[in-house]
Amino acid sequence: MSLYLLHCSPDPKALTAWATRQRLLSPDGDLGYAFHALLSAAFGELAPKPFRYLDARQGLLAYTDQPLSALRENAALATPDVERALGLDSLTARAFPEIWRKDQVLAFEVRVRPIVRPTKGPERDLFQYTAEQSEAPGTLNREGVYADWLGRKFAEQDAAEISQASMEAFRLSRVIRRAGPDGAGKRKTYTPYGPDAIFKGRLRVGDSDAFTRLLQRGIGRHRAFGFGMVLLRPAHSC
The missing domain is CATH 3.30.70.1210 (Crispr-associated protein; domain 2)
Known part of the structure; x- marks a missing residue:
């Protein structure tokens, strides 16, 4: 059972501008729906979830069952504004353990x-x-x-x-x-x-x-x- 941890570094200014244009910024500034829409725009049906946006320094983390090659292939079709907002040029992923030790x-x-x-x-x-x-x-x-x-x-x-x-x-x-x-x-x-x-x-x-x-x-x-x-x-x- 494959599991990968994905990371990218969204651009705060491009992200806020994109979310504002799409009217996806909540009154409290929550970016959850904006990231949901951006990930779908970049990766289509391979959009990773769940995800967590930590902050501008630590970026966005997500779990996916897809290897990095498949994600990059889909992300290659993303529009420039989506690419900038998500920081797709920083996209990386690493494999998580396939077997967890009981009582670990x-x-x-x-x-x-x-x-x-x-x-x-x-x-x-x-x-x-x-x-x-x-x-x-x-x-x-x-x-x-x-x-x-x-x-x-x-x-x-x-x-x-x-x-x-x-x-x-x-x-x-x-x-x-x-x-x-x-x-x-x-x-x-x-x-x-x-x-x-x-x-x-x-x-x-x-x-x-x-x-x-x-x-x-x-x-x-x-x-x-x-x-x-x-x-x-x-x-x-x-």
Whole structure:
């Protein structure tokens, strides 16, 4: 099961100009939809996800099951403005392990959007929704609710077990999304408001194939828009 870590260095000015022209910059400055659109424009159906834009210095990281040669072949057809915005001349990738040792301990970092989608109505902040459903909402705290949810996500199919996790950053942010086409074939833009959290911690690998699938899939919703990418480091770096 092949997995590659991709890196490129987007040009901040070209990126902001492109996102503004395309009306893909959220009121809070989130670039998730802009990167989603840029990656699709550059790589088509091979667009890597999940991805994480760190900052202008560290650039953009993404997971893909495609080798660098295939990505460069598709990116060769990108328009000049897409090439500049993504920094495709800096595109690199390296292979990730194909087999993970059971009980291997790793440090992780992940940006997540912990939400639920009720049967009716828009998506909801998981903490607020859980508090409303609880008989003792005063006993709940945001970090604990999110950490429990995160632990369940990692544990699916015995992928991994979290041994320690802490919420390093949190904010409520608005992101750009587009609804399905209306009767005229047009897609309306809307800006849902929701939780935006970064967790760091340690995990213990379970089933090797399940862990690779978790990395490929990402954690939670909005994975194609900058959330859910699990970044890994040696355990001593956490």
